[in-house]
Amino acid sequence: MNVLKTALRDKTFVCVMEFVPKPSSGRFATLEAVMARTRLCDWPLAVSIADRVGSSLDMSPLDACNSLTQPMPTLLHFSGKDRERGDLLAQLPHMDAAGLEQLLLLTGDRLPGHAPGERPVRYLESVAALQIVRQARPDWLLGAALNPFKYREEEGGAQYFKAEKKLAAGADFLILQLGFDMAKYREAVDWMDRQAQPKPLLACVMALTEGRARMLEHVAGVTVSPSMRAVLAAEAAVSKQYAKDRATERLALQIIGLRLMGYAGINLSGVHELEQFQALEQALEPLLRQIHTLEEWEPAWQAAWTQAPLPPVTFHPPGHDWHAGQRQVSASTREKLRYRLLDAMHHQFFSRTTTLSKVFGWAVTRPLWRNPAPAQWLHQLERRIKRPLVGCDTCGRCRLEDTLYVCPETCPKGLANGPCGGTSLNRCEFGDRECVHSVKYRLAVSVAQTQVLTDRLIPCIQVEHRHRSSWPIWFDAAAPKPQPVLPDALPEFND
Incomplete structure (x- = not known):
C-alpha cells in the first residue's frame, strides 16, 4: 500500500x-x-x-x-x-x-x-x-x-x-x-x-x-x-x-x-x-x-490572523527576521585565529605529506600500540592533548578536518553533519550554550569553506570504536573516509 x-x-x-x-x-x-x-x-x-x-x-x-x-x-x-x-x-x-x-x-x-x-x-x-x-x-x-x-x-x-x-x-x-x-x-x-x-x-x-x-x-x-x-x-x-x-x-x-x-x-x-x-x-x-x-x-x-484592535501579526521573534540568502555574519578574530592555528597544526601533524606527519604517522602505527596497555596509554595521551584544545571525547575516529575543527562531541547530541532542528536564535536546544553548528557556519562563511558543510557526509561513530586513540586509524591507509556525495537512488522523483 x-x-x-x-x-x-x-x-x-x-x-x-x-x-x-x-x-x-x-x-x-x-x-x-x-x-x-x-x-x-x-x-x-x-x-x-x-x-x-x-x-x-x-x-x-x-x-x-x-x-x-x-x-x-x-x-x-x-x-x-x-x-x-x-x-x-x-x-x-x-x-x-x-x-x-x-x-x-x-x-x-x-x-x-x-x-x-x-x-x-x-x-x-x-x-x-x-x-x-x-x-x-x-x-x-x-x-x-x-x-x-x-x-x-x-x-x-x-x-x-x-x-x-x-x-x-x-x-x-x-x-x-x-x-x-x-x-x-x-x-x-x-x-x-x-x-x-x-x-x-x-x-x-x-x-x-x-x-x-x-x-x-x-x-x-x-x-x-x-x-x-x-x-x-x-x-x-x-x-x-x-x-x-x-x-x-x-x-x-x-x-x-x-x-x-x-x-x-x-x-x-x-x-x-x-x-x-x-x-x-x-x-x-x-x-x-x-x-x-x-x-x-x-x-x-x-x-x-486579524483580531481587532490588535496590531498586525508578525510570525518572527521580535528583532529577528533573517531570510535565506542574506549574508551578514562574520566570525570573530579569535574564532578565525583559532581555526588557522588548528588548521596549521593539522597540516603539520596529520597531512601525511609533511616530514613531521610522516614521522608521527610511523610512530603511532607501530605494532606496539595494538596491545591493550600501550593502546590505553595512547588513548589517554590523545585525550589529554585534544580535550583542552577542542573538547575532544576521543570518539576513536577524528572528524575535526571535516568540521572546521569544531569538535562534534561538544554538541550534546554529538552531531557532526550539522544542527538538529531544535535551536532557537542560535541557542542550543539544551539552553546552556550557543549551538556549535552556528559557530561552525559563521566560521565557514568567514574562511570561504562553506562547501565543507554541504559536501562531506560524515558517517556515524560506532559504539565499539569509541574511547580509543584515533591516531593509528588516521594514518592507516585502509581507514574509512567520509563518503562522497551519492547519486539519487530513486530517479522517478526527479523532474
Whole structure:
C-alpha cells in the first residue's frame, strides 16, 4: 500500500496523518476511523507513526503498526535518540516482515532526562541513518526533516546546508518542522527549486489555539511569536468554540496556501478525534472552490490572523527576521585565529605529506600500540592533548578536518553533519550554550569553506570504536573516509 510513494511520484497532493502511539484503545480507534475515509477532500490519506516523542519507553512505531486491526498505508518514523547504528539495522528485517518499506529518519529532539555533563546520550544522526538505510534497502522510500523556521543567519544557513547533505545521503522527500510562518514555507520551496535534483516537500501543520501555543513553548524548534499569542488569547476570550473554529479555518487556509506554493502534501498533526478531521474537511471544501491562486489566498490568510484592535501579526521573534540568502555574519578574530592555528597544526601533524606527519604517522602505527596497555596509554595521551584544545571525547575516529575543527562531541547530541532542528536564535536546544553548528557556519562563511558543510557526509561513530586513540586509524591507509556525495537512488522523483 504505497500511497505516499505513488502520490509523490504522480505529484498528487497527499495528506499524511501523524499518529503518536500511546497505549490507548481510543486513540487507535480514532486513527482507524479517520483512515477508513481514505481521503481528505480529494487527497489520498496515509499515516505516519511517530517515534520516541515522549521517551525511549514509548510504544515503538512498529508495535503500533502491528496493533492496528486493519492494514493502512504507513510511514514509520525512526528517531536516533539514544540509539546506535545496530539499532537501526536490527529494525529493518522486522519492517521487511511487516511489508513496510517507508521510513522517516530523524535525529530526534532532546531525550527527557538528558543533561550535558551527565551520562552521555548518543543520537544516531539523520544523515548517517539515511546512508545506512539507503545502502541496506536501496528501493525504500526515505524521508528526512527540515526546519526552515529560523531567524538568525547561522542557524538558518546551517539548516539548509545540512538539508543538502540529507538529499545527497538518499532522502527522497523532506518533511518540514511544524510552523506557521508562510514566508518561511515559501523560502523552503525556493531553496528546493534551486537544488540540482529537487525532491518533494511536505509541511507539518496543526490547528493552533492558545492552549496549543502554550504547549508548543516546550517543543524545541517551534516558533509562536508574541503577536500570534496575542491573537490566540483574544480569540479564546470570546469563547472556546470561537477560538476552535478560527483555528480550524486558519489550518484550512494554510493547507490551501501550501498546495498553491507547490508542496507535495501535508503532515497533519494534532487530530485526535474524528470530529476534528470532519471539521477540517468542511472548512476546506468551500475555500477550495473560492481560492485558486496565491493572490486570492494572501488576503484571506492575513484576515485569518486579524483580531481587532490588535496590531498586525508578525510570525518572527521580535528583532529577528533573517531570510535565506542574506549574508551578514562574520566570525570573530579569535574564532578565525583559532581555526588557522588548528588548521596549521593539522597540516603539520596529520597531512601525511609533511616530514613531521610522516614521522608521527610511523610512530603511532607501530605494532606496539595494538596491545591493550600501550593502546590505553595512547588513548589517554590523545585525550589529554585534544580535550583542552577542542573538547575532544576521543570518539576513536577524528572528524575535526571535516568540521572546521569544531569538535562534534561538544554538541550534546554529538552531531557532526550539522544542527538538529531544535535551536532557537542560535541557542542550543539544551539552553546552556550557543549551538556549535552556528559557530561552525559563521566560521565557514568567514574562511570561504562553506562547501565543507554541504559536501562531506560524515558517517556515524560506532559504539565499539569509541574511547580509543584515533591516531593509528588516521594514518592507516585502509581507514574509512567520509563518503562522497551519492547519486539519487530513486530517479522517478526527479523532474
